[in-house]
Amino acid sequence: MKPDMIMIRFGEYMVKGRNRRQFENRIEEQIKRVLLPYPGTSISKAFGRLYITLHNEQYEPIADQLKLIFGIHSFSPVKFTINDLESIRAAALEIMFEMPHKPDTFKVSVRRVEKEFPHETFEMNHLVGSHILRAIPNLKVNVKEPEVELRVEIQPEGTYVFHEMVQGAGGYPYGTNGKAMLLLSGGIDSPVAGYLSMRQGLEIEAVHFHSYPFTSDKAKEKVIELAKRLSHFSGVPIKLHLVSFTDIQTAIAQSNRESLIITLMRRSMLRIAERLAEKYRALGLVTGDSLGQVASQTLSSMNVIGNDIHIPLLRPLITMDKNEIIRIAKQIGTYNTSILPYEDCCTLFVPKSPSTNPNLKIVERVEASIQGLDDMIHTAVASAEVIELTPDVLSEAQSAGNEDWF
Numbered sequence: 001m002k003p004d005m006i007m008i009r010f011g012e013y014m015v016k017g018r019n020r021r022q023f024e025n026r027i028e029e030q031i032k033r034v035l036l037p038y039p040g041t042s043i044s045k046a047f048g049r050l051y052i053t054l055h056n057e058q059y060e061p062i063a064d065q066l067k068l069i070f071g072i073h074s075f076s077p078v079k080f081t082i083n084d085l086e087s088i089r090a091a092a093l094e095i096m097f098e099m100p101h102k103p104d105t106f107k108v109s110v111r112r113v114e115k116e117f118p119h120e121t122f123e124m125n126h127l128v129g130s131h132i133l134r135a136i137p138n139l140k141v142n143v144k145e146p147e148v149e150l151r152v153e154i155q156p157e158g159t160y161v162f163h164e165m166v167q168g169a170g171g172y173p174y175g176t177n178g179k180a181m182l183l184l185s186g187g188i189d190s191p192v193a194g195y196l197s198m199r200q201g202l203e204i205e206a207v208h209f210h211s212y213p214f215t216s217d218k219a220k221e222k223v224i225e226l227a228k229r230l231s232h233f234s235g236v237p238i239k240l241h242l243v244s245f246t247d248i249q250t251a252i253a254q255s256n257r258e259s260l261i262i263t264l265m266r267r268s269m270l271r272i273a274e275r276l277a278e279k280y281r282a283l284g285l286v287t288g289d290s291l292g293q294v295a296s297q298t299l300s301s302m303n304v305i306g307n308d309i310h311i312p313l314l315r316p317l318i319t320m321d322k323n324e325i326i327r328i329a330k331q332i333g334t335y336n337t338s339i340l341p342y343e344d345c346c347t348l349f350v351p352k353s354p355s356t357n358p359n360l361k362i363v364e365r366v367e368a369s370i371q372g373l374d375d376m377i378h379t380a381v382a383s384a385e386v387i388e389l390t391p392d393v394l395s396e397a398q399s400a401g402n403e404d405w406f
C-alpha cells in the first residue's frame with residue numbers, strides 16, 4: 001500500500017490524563033525529530049491523535065522510527081480522500097489491490113464522525129463492501145473473523161481509509177514522569193531495566209562504576225555503546241556518569257570478609273548513585289536486579305543492600321525471568337553488546353561463596369571498620385566523569401530490532 005498519511009494514536013491516558021497537553025507536545029517533538037530527514041512531510045493534530053502527511057516521502061523508514069517512540073499506542077498507514085462516495089470507494093479498492101497477500105475474507109467498518117455525510121454508517125458499509133466484492137471475484141465477507149478489516153473513518157476534514165494497525169512502543173512519553181539515575185553495568189539486565197523505565201516516562205542519567213586500570217578501556221566502550229543505544233529511545237542525549245570505584249573496591253576487598261564483598265560493594269554503589277541523584281536532581285535509582293538471580297539479589301540481600309537509601313529504588317526486572325529479559329534485550333538491540341566478554345568491576349574480586357543472607361549489623365560493623373570509606377565515596381562522586389551520548393544517524397536506530405514489539 002502506498003499511503004498518503006500516517007494516523008498516530010496516543011495511549012488512553014493521553015485523552016483523559018491531566019498532563020495530556022504536555023504529553024502530546026513531547027510526542028510531537030519526538031515525531032518532528034524523526035521527520036527531520038524527510039522535509040516533504042508535515043504534521044497536523046487532532047484530539048488524542050496526530051497525522052503525518054507524507055507528500056511522496058517513503059512510509060517504511062518513518063514507520064520504523066515511530067515504533068521506537070514512547071507514548072505512541074499504535075499507528076496506521078492511511079489513504080486520505082475527500083468526503084465523496086466514489087472517492088472513498090476508489091481508495092478502498094486501491095488498498096485491497098495493493099495488499100501483498102490477497103485475503104480470502106474481509107469486512108468494512110465505517111465510522112461516520114461527520115454527520116453531514118449523506119450516507120448512514122450501515123449503508124456505507126454496504127456501499128463500500130459491495131463495490132469491493134464486485135471488483136475482486138473470490139473475495140468473501142466475514143463479519144466475525146475477517147482476514148482484513150477495512151476501516152473507513154469519515155471526519156469533517158476528509159475520509160481516512162486503512163486496514164493496518166501497527167503496535168507502537170506504548171508507555172509514556174520520555175521524561176514526563178520525572179528523572180532517575182540508572183545503574184548501568186555492562187551486563188544484560190541493566191540496559192533492559194533502563195529501557196523499561198524510560199518507556200514508563202522516566203528520564204534517566206546512567207551511572208557506571210569502573211575499576212580502571214583493572215578494568216579496560218574496552219569495558220568502558222561497551223557501557224558507552226549501551227548508553228548510546230538507550231539514547232535512541234529517548235531521542236535526546238543521555239548523560240553517562242563514569243565513576244571510579246577502584247579505591248573503594250580495593251578497600252572493601254582488604255576488609256577480609258570475602259562473603260560480604262558484593263554486599264558491601266553494592267551498598268557503596270547505591271550510596272554514590274544516591275548522591276549523584278541529589279546533585280543532578282533525580283528522585284530515584286533504577287537497577288537491573290531480578291529476584292533470586294544471583295546472591296546479591298535475594299530478598300534478604302536486597303534488604304541489606306538498599307537499607308541506607310532514602311529515595312525510591314526502582315527494579316523494573318524484579319519479577320522477570322532471565323529468558324524474558326534476554327528477549328527484550330534482543331529486541332532493543334543491547335544484547336549483542338552486553339554479551340561481549342569484557343570484565344566488569346564486580347567480576348574482578350568475585351568471592352567463591354557470596355552471602356545470600358547477609359546480616360545487617362555485621363555489614364554495618366565491617367563498613368565502619370573500613371578507614372576513609374565516606375571520604376572515598378565523596379571523592380568518587382566529586383570526580384565522576386560525565387559524557388553525553390547522542391543517538392547516531394537515524395538509520396542505526398532502525399536496526400534495533402525487527403521482531404514485533406511487545
Ligand code: ATP
Pocket residue numbers: 182183184185186187188189190191207208209210269286287288289294344345346
Ligand atoms: P547480568 O546480566 O550480568 O546480571 P547485571 O547488570 O544485572 O548484569 P548484576 O551483577 O546482576 O549485573 O548487578 C545487579 C545490578 O547492579 C545491575 O543490574 C546494575 O543496575 C547494578 N550494577 C552492577 N554492577 C554495576 C556497575 N559496574 N556499574 C553500575 N551499576 C552496576
Ligand code: MG
Pocket residue numbers: 187189288289290293
Ligand atoms: Mg543481573
